[in-house]
Amino acid sequence: MDHLKTLLFVALLSQVGCTSKSLPEYRVLQSLRVISLHIDSPEINYDGTTFTPSTLSLTPLISDLYGSGRSLSYSLQWCLDPGISLGATPQCTGNPTLTQVATGQTVSTTATFASPNYTGYLSSISVNLSAASTTAFSLISEKFLNSSLPEQYDGLALILVFNVYVTGSPSIGDTAFKRVVFSTTAKTKNANPTGLVVQDGTGTTISDLVNGAGYLAYLPTTAAETYSWMDSLGNLSSLTETLVSTWFLTGPEDPTCANDTSCTTDGLFGATRTNYGSYNYFTAPNTIPTNRGRVLVVVTRDNRGGNTSARYVFGTGP
Amino acid sequence: MCFFYEGVSFASIFDGTLYVKGSRDTLPNATLYLLPQKIKITTDEKGHFSTPPLPEGDFKWVANISGFNKFERQDHSVAGEEILQRKFFIQQNADFVYETTITSKENQDTALTQLSTKEAQGMPGAGLDPVKAVQNLPGINRTPGFGSQVIIQGSAPQDTKYSIDGQEIPIIFHFAGLSSVLIPEFSSSIDYLAAGYQANYGRAMGGVINLNTIDLESKRTxxxxxxxxxxxxxxxxxxxxxxxxxxxxxxxxxxxxxxxxxxxxxxxxxxxxxxxxxxxxxxxxxxxxxxxxxxxxxxxxxxxxxxxxxxxxxxxxxxxxxxxxxxxxxxxxxxxxxxxxxxxxxxxxxxxxxxxxxxxxxxxxxxxxxxxxxxxxxxxxxxxxxxxxxxxxxxxxxxxxxxxxxxxxxxxxxxxxxxxxxxxxxxxxxxxxxxxxxxxxxxxxxxxxxxxxxxxxxxxxxxxxxxxxxxxxxxxxxxxxxxxxxxxxxxxxxxxxxxxxxxxxxxxxxxxxxxxxxxxxxxxxxxxxxxxxxxxxxxxxxxxxxxxxxxxxxxxxxxxxxxxxxxxxxxxxxxxxxxxxxxxxxxxxxxxxxxxxxxxxxxxxxxxxxxxxxxxxxxxxxxxxxxxxxxxxxxxxxxxxxxxxxxxxxxxxxxxxxxxxxxxxxxxxxxxxxxxxxxxxxxxxxxxxxxxxxxxxxxxxxxxxxxxxxxxxxxxxxxxxxxxxxxx
The missing domain is CATH 2.40.170.20 (TonB-dependent receptor, beta-barrel domain)
Incomplete structure (x- = not known):
């Protein structure tokens, strides 16, 4: 408890201004980074030998706002979860179930990842789980069959590790991973939330962030799912997902700019994360950038591995 | 009580008590002189004294007690025998002197360092808290950040055990180490046991911090x-x-x-x-x-x-x-x-x-x-x-x-x-x-x-x-x-x-x-x-x-x-x-x-x-x-x-x-x-x-x-x- 109290105390100090504000803000898109990884099937069936479906589609959402269109490359691999929730390093290196999907692939521009904003979705990557080695299949099968029935029901996880970097400079980049839960066929599989639309306080889809302040809300077409969870004794209980949205915005974010008309900024949100149904207050910028647009990205997660996102661009560029 | 004098005409008798100034503690077995009569009197175990009948006239009370400022007071004895009451308050000349515990070191744990509370409280930075003063001793690591524990000689914070009169307590400090949990006035001394402490304590790989409570004196409020x-x-x-x-x-x-x-x-x-x-x-x-x-x-x-x-x-x-x-x-x-x-x-x-x-x-x-x-x-x-x-x-x-x-x-x-x-x-x-x-x-x-x-x-x-x-x-x-x-x-x-x-x-x-x-x-x-x-x-x-x-x-x-x-x-x-x-x-x-x-x-x-x-x-x-x-x-x-x-x-x-x-x-x-x-x-x-x-x-x-x-x-x-x- 002493360690936890220290963590909380530091968080409090940060909030009340007892630490300096020199660290970058999580919600501000500036450097090369992965915002989200979307998989078409966050949970799949497994009968002890075969995954169904066995081919998945992974769509990365990234940002390289100030990269000026530099050449980027990526790699993708997957493996059995090494026990990240128990403190294992989140990587597949050295994992006997490692399967390489792509290495040194060039990142191509897309309709949304393009000049001048370079913040958007990359082309989807096909992941064929059947391409794993015999050893990997054997280890995955062994792990699953040696798990308890509740663990098989609730699911184990594969991790897909995606690394994007500046071509020729692998130290400049970002790494992200996405879990794919595999569980017994008896269980109804988790689906991604869908239909994320960001609206203003009048119920209208937002169109621009420059003119005045206003409330922003989100309203997924598909509400939170209800699902079954089996406890260690084999008892089933019905739970409901918790949908949480994270709000990202390009550009510098300086709270002092709210009253300084000479500042160039993309605006300021009240909160980094909001729960389903909650509003997030937005303060419009005083002076907007002219050499690029402003990109708002909202990612909603269901805390079970499913996610969806919405992307809005205002001003210049796609 | 003892006294002596040469024969003269008698006047008043003085009856009184000698106190330590700043408290109501009496001074037992202390010697007072009356000059120029050269009368010597000694207080009893309750600090009380009584003079013989004194000759009429001016005289001076004088006390020169070890550890106290010299005391002098002019007085006057009047004609006609009567008992006059006196209370004298004598100031210590070592109000801030450290009072280290003088014990035979052969009869204590060789790993023990003992600080008297008075000594510990006077240390700057301790905020009158004797336990915080222990952190000035050699071998005590400074607790970084906002910790509230005592770290002994490279061990872990949880390796230190805290006790009051030998009985273990769960914490020694309040929130963020601002103050220890025992009011300092009720602590007579702090024991610090480091490497090599004896068998009467255990279950602590680092060491022991023990607070000794005071012994009450049934003398006065x-x-x-x-x-x-x-x-x-x-x-x-x-x-x-x-x-x-x-x-x-x-x-x-x-x-x-x-x-x-x-x-x-x-x-x-x-x-x-x-x-x-x-x-x-x-x-x-x-x-x-x-x-x-x-x-x-x-x-x-x-x-x-x-x-x-x-x-x-x-x-x-x-x-x-x-x-x-x-x-x-x-x-x-x-x-x-x-x-x-x-x-x-x-x-x-x-x-x-x-x-x-x-x-x-x-x-x-x-x-x-x-x-x-x-x-x-x-x-x-x-x-x-x-x-x-x-x-x-x-x-x-x-x-x-x-x-x-x-x-x-x-x-x-x-x-x-x-x-x-x-x-x-x-x-x-x-x-x-x-x-x-x-x-x-x-x-x-x-x-x-x-x-x-x-x-x-x-x-x-x-x-x-x-x-x-x-x-x-x-x-x-x-x-x-x-x-x-x-x-x-x-x-x-x-x-x-x-x-x-x-x-x-x-x-x-x-x-x-x-x-x-x-x-x-x-x-x-x-x-x-x-x-x-x-x-x-x-x-x-x-x-x-x-x-x-x-x-x-x-x-x-x-x-x-x-x-x-x-x-x-x-x-x-x-x-x-x-x-x-x-x-x-x-x-x-x-x-x-x-x-x-x-x-x-x-x-x-x-x-x-x-x-x-x-x-x-x-x-x-x-x-x-x-x-x-x-x-x-x-x-x-x-x-x-x-x-x-x-x-x-x-x-x-x-x-x-x-x-x-x-x-x-x-x-x-x-x-x-x-x-x-x-x-x-x-x-x-x-x-x-x-x-x-x-x-x-x-x-x-x-x-x-x-x-x-x-x-x-x-x-x-x-x-x-x-x-x-x-x-x-």
Whole structure:
């Protein structure tokens, strides 16, 4: 408890201004980074030998706002979860179930990842789980069959590790991973939330962030799912997902700019994360950038591995 | 009372009492002179005196008592016999003098350093708290950050055990280490037991901090009240009759209300602490004494994190905590003879913790009965034997819903990425028992050699484990003022409950062990309490095994090892009115396990330097200052990170553990004391300025959201505090 109290105390100090504000803000898109990884099937069936479906589609959402269109490359691999929730390093290196999907692939521009904003979705990557080695299949099968029935029901996880970097400079980049839960066929599989639309306080889809302040809300077409969870004794209980949205915005974010008309900024949100149904207050910028647009990205997660996102661009560029 | 005179005509008789100025303590067996009559009178055991009939005319009272200012008072004897009443208040001339405990060092644990509360309270930077003054001693690591524990000679914070009169208590400090839990006026001294302590204590691989409560005096009612910017309180001691007394003291803090008013954004419940202590003492017979100490302590805190932002998404929402305990310690001391004494005590009470973190929680209710019994026997003039037992029964009721806390190298995985565990546990009673056999042996009556062999057995029933720990100390009194000492042995410690809990940890854990070895020299050149010097120098070494470490396969395992070595020194020089104290420790503390080659331990502090100087000025003024230099805190810098896209947070990828050392801790404190001594009461004032240089000492590191950037967390800025205290 002493360690936890220290963590909380530091968080409090940060909030009340007892630490300096020199660290970058999580919600501000500036450097090369992965915002989200979307998989078409966050949970799949497994009968002890075969995954169904066995081919998945992974769509990365990234940002390289100030990269000026530099050449980027990526790699993708997957493996059995090494026990990240128990403190294992989140990587597949050295994992006997490692399967390489792509290495040194060039990142191509897309309709949304393009000049001048370079913040958007990359082309989807096909992941064929059947391409794993015999050893990997054997280890995955062994792990699953040696798990308890509740663990098989609730699911184990594969991790897909995606690394994007500046071509020729692998130290400049970002790494992200996405879990794919595999569980017994008896269980109804988790689906991604869908239909994320960001609206203003009048119920209208937002169109621009420059003119005045206003409330922003989100309203997924598909509400939170209800699902079954089996406890260690084999008892089933019905739970409901918790949908949480994270709000990202390009550009510098300086709270002092709210009253300084000479500042160039993309605006300021009240909160980094909001729960389903909650509003997030937005303060419009005083002076907007002219050499690029402003990109708002909202990612909603269901805390079970499913996610969806919405992307809005205002001003210049796609 | 005695007197003499030459025959003259008689006049008045003077009847009176001699008191210590500033209190109502009387001065027994003190001599008064009446001049020019050259009459000498001596006060009785109650400080009362009575003169013979004095001749009419002027005369002068004169007293020249050791430790007191010279007293002179003109008076007049009138014609006609009558009894005139007088009360005289004589001021001590050593109000600020350190009162070190003068005990025969041969008759105490060779690892013991004892500070009198009065000495400890006067140290700058301690804020009148004697336990905080212990942190000035050599070998005591500075607790970095906002910790509230005492770290001894390179060991872990949890390796230090705290007790009051030998009975264990769960915490020694209130929230954030602002104040210890026992009101200082009820503490007579603090025991610090370091490497090589004897068999009568155990279950602590680091050492022991024990507070000794005062013995009440059944003489008069006395008390005090104080106020400073953090808290205020008072205490009173009342004799019930000539063999029993009762005392009560209470403190209430309000620093939280000040913080809440200043910090407008965040605090919902002001951080406050309160404590209450009651002591009852009854000298039933000359050979039988009963003492009952009761103590209660409570800390509260609450705040709201409105936007986790860069922080762990789990650390969001409201947080509140209420922590407290109370204990009743009845103690019976029976002295059968000069060669035999029995001491038996209990520690009965409850502990509670109520913590709310957003939707997660941790609630603990624990009942405990501790016991301690010691039989001391002088088998002959050369051999003193102590046998005894100490232990506790504990029943705990725990409900929690918490994410697992995984940390390596001081870098914590985001709680959002770890598993949340929920449990409601009504635990079976846990029993720990320790049995010990301790000896003090002189080889001959005049031998300079004294041996202290001992053996301790500890049974940890909750983990089905036990240990047998031999201990040995040897003292060689080279000269009456120079002694050489070596001490060592095996020390064991059970894992903390959260580590062996079947619901949250690994129930197959066993106890951890440490071997101690220390060699030291003590030179005492004190001529009196206010003059002389003393020097202490020694080396210590500890080897740790079976330490509890994080293990992804079994959550926790006994796979850790370590060692700590050091060279510690202290020098005290007193030449009234000046006093200088210097403590320096050079040390190294290392850990390793199956997954990590040797690395510097988190609390490794190669250099600790403390210099304290003070000067007593006329009219009861005193200025003192403390300078501290401590090697910088160690931290681990991740070599990378990965975004957990399911939990919306980056997980650090650690490189070598604790490879980064922050800038050193340097602090200068200044303190000014003033005392006004009136006839029956005193008023004290102090101004204590911590960190007068306003140096931004780095206390830790805060990382950016993806661990690619970081910034240091500064410690306290310049912190002036003012306090007033009245005593009667």
């Amino acid at each position: 006395k008390g005090m009240a104080f106020v400073d910017i953090f808290n205020s309180g008072g205490a009173v001691e009342v004799p019930l009759d000539d063999h029993q007394s009762i005392a009560a003291g209470v403190r209430a803090s309000y620093v939280g209300e000040v913080l809440k008013a200043v910090i407008k954004n965040g605090l919902t419940v002001a951080p406050n602490f309160d404590d209450l202590t009651v002591i009852y003492q009854n000298q039933i017979r000359n050979d039988l004494k009963l003492k009952i100490v009761s103590i209660g302590s409570i800390d509260t805190l609450g705040f709201v994190i409105n936007d986790a932002g860069n922080s762990d998404p789990v650390i969001n929402g409201s947080f509140s905590e209420k922590t407290g305990f109370f204990r009743i310690f009845p103690e019976l001391t029976w002295t059968q003879s000069q060669a035999s004494k029995t001491t038996a005590s209990l520690g009965i009470g409850r502990d509670f913790v109520n913590t709310q973190i957003g939707s997660d929680y941790f609630n603990l209710r624990s009942s405990v009965i501790g016991y301690r019994a010691d039989q001391e026997v002088h088998l002959n003039s050369l051999w003193k034997l102590n046998v005894g037992a100490d232990g506790s029964f504990r029943w705990s009721d725990v409900q929690f819903q918490l994410p697992e806390f995984i940390s390596q190298g001081g870098v914590t995985d985001p709680l959002a990425t770890t598993q949340t565990k929920t449990a409601s546990i009504l635990g079976a009673p846990e029993h720990i028992v320790g049995l010990y056999w301790s000896n003090q042996l002189k080889l001959s009556e005049n031998s300079p050699w004294t041996l202290y062999p001992g053996l301790r057995f500890d049974d940890y029933t909750m983990i089905h484990d036990a240990s047998l720990s031999p201990r040995l100390s040897i003292r060689y009194q080279y000269t009456p003022t120079l002694a050489f000492i070596t001490a060592g042995g095996l020390y064991t410690e059970p894992p903390e409950p959260q580590y062996y809990s079947p619901s949250y940890g690994n129930p197959n854990l066993k106890h951890s062990t440490a071997y101690h070895l220390t060699i030291k020299a003590e030179k005492d050149l004190s001529e009196s309490v206010s003059k002389g010097s003393s020097l202490y120098s020694g080396v210590f070494a500890r080897w740790f095994n079976h330490l509890v470490i994080s293990d992804p396969t079994v959550i926790w395992s006994n796979g850790g090892s370590g060692r700590a070595i050091g060279f510690e020194n202290s020098f005290t020089y007193k030449f009234s009115p000046w006093s200088i104290y210097l403590a320096y420790t050079l040390s190294r503390s290392i850990r390793w396990d199956a997954n990590h080659a040797e690395y510097l331990y988190q609390y490794d502090q190669p250099q600790l330097l403390t210099i304290i100087g003070s000067v007593d000025l006329p009219r009861n003024w005193k200025i003192s200052s403390r300078f501290r230099y401590v090697s910088g805190t160690l931290s681990t810098i991740p070599v990378g990170s990965a975004l957990d896209t399911d939990h919306d947070v980056y997980i650090p990828i650690n490189g070598a553990l604790y490879q980064n050392r922050l800038d050193p801790f340097i602090m200068l404190d200044l303190r000014l004391d003033k005392k006004w001594v009136y006839d029956v009461w005193t008023l004290s004032m102090y101004i204590d300025i911590q960190n007068i240089l306003n140096r931004q000492n780095p206390e830790g590191i805060q990382f950016g959201y993806n661990y690619q950037t970081n910034q240091t967390i500064p410690g306290i800025p310049i912190l002036p505090t003012v306090g007033l205290k009245g005593e009667f």
